[in-house]
Amino acid sequence: MSFAFLGLIVLSAVYFLVASALSLAVAAVVPAVEASILRLDPGRRTRRALALALLPAAGGLGTTLGVALPAWLCYEPRGAVERPGLPVVMLALAGAILVTMRLGAALLDQWRTSRLVRGFRARGRDLPGLAFDATRFPDELPVAALAGIIHPRLLLSDLLLHSLSPEELRAVVAHERAHVAARENLKRFLLRASPDPLALLPAGSRLRATFEEAAEAAADRAACADVPPLLLARALLKVAALAPPGRRLELAAAALHREGTIAARVRALVLSHEEGASFEAPAAPNGTRRWALPLAAALLAAASVSLSSAHRLLEALVHLLS
Numbered sequence: 001m002s003f004a005f006l007g008l009i010v011l012s013a014v015y016f017l018v019a020s021a022l023s024l025a026v027a028a029v030v031p032a033v034e035a036s037i038l039r040l041d042p043g044r045r046t047r048r049a050l051a052l053a054l055l056p057a058a059g060g061l062g063t064t065l066g067v068a069l070p071a072w073l074c075y076e077p078r079g080a081v082e083r084p085g086l087p088v089v090m091l092a093l094a095g096a097i098l099v100t101m102r103l104g105a106a107l108l109d110q111w112r113t114s115r116l117v118r119g120f121r122a123r124g125r126d127l128p129g130l131a132f133d134a135t136r137f138p139d140e141l142p143v144a145a146l147a148g149i150i151h152p153r154l155l156l157s158d159l160l161l162h163s164l165s166p167e168e169l170r171a172v173v174a175h176e177r178a179h180v181a182a183r184e185n186l187k188r189f190l191l192r193a194s195p196d197p198l199a200l201l202p203a204g205s206r207l208r209a210t211f212e213e214a215a216e217a218a219a220d221r222a223a224c225a226d227v228p229p230l231l232l233a234r235a236l237l238k239v240a241a242l243a244p245p246g247r248r249l250e251l252a253a254a255a256l257h258r259e260g261t262i263a264a265r266v267r268a269l270v271l272s273h274e275e276g277a278s279f280e281a282p283a284a285p286n287g288t289r290r291w292a293l294p295l296a297a298a299l300l301a302a303a304s305v306s307l308s309s310a311h312r313l314l315e316a317l318v319h320l321l322s
Helices: 003-038 042-075 084-124 158-165 165-182 184-192 202-223 230-243 263-276 287-305 307-318
Strands: 136-137 144-147 153-157
Touching: 003 042, 003 084, 003 202, 003 230, 003 307, 042 184, 042 202, 042 307, 084 136, 084 184, 084 307, 136 158, 144 165, 144 184, 153 158, 153 165, 158 230, 165 184, 165 202, 165 230, 184 202, 202 230, 202 263, 202 287, 230 263
Parallel strands: 136 153
Antiparallel strands: 144 153
């Protein structure tokens, strides 16, 4: 078996092993930390849920590319002829299937969304005067959604535009602008594409639901820096009342109306009005900048010291039951 092909098998197996181990670890931790996460403010809750949900994939990718790959390239003889054992082949196959399925599903969602957006633009028209690209189009649903990762576009149905007052529409736009600032669609894509077993477990589903709910609450909070909370609450209730039961637009996008979260969001907005809370646009978190580079340097140094040991582990994996 060639050096390159054997290396791909080994790296895929390593990724699956690490991602699976971290998935089980996160799934075991979630019940213990879930209550404390829910007590955080929406912005911190969003970041905490996202970090936990992406940890298995990020850890698997970091270990594979940061440790296993350099160890293989530095210490594996190029001319050696080796036949891997059945366990490493099965692990590699599982890793390849997992990556293909998850990434393929995320790309399929994006393709479907882009096709819908093209259809909306074809039968609608651009809406000028907003802070970002927007399209209005005829539809039986009260659509207010933000589609696109690199160049987000706001989609507004005529039904919604005719039902909201100019002030309520301004609140809706402020909410969606907060999603743009937070790069919510990119985060949703990463959650959808992250190739790890955690996504298939109940704990992974709960983390993703927590992220979705917290992201909407955080966008509401950010919007209230520009509009009164009761104005946004009124717009939410109007949109919810217009939506037919059980009908929703299938978009891989940030949407104003999500069933199951409206009541909690309206309660939070009304409570903030009653308490007279003042809102400021959330600043981009910069606490990680102080330790990200030193941590990366420390990890790189540790990896370089242990590459030979890592290669011995890779060799043991290759020859397991061979």
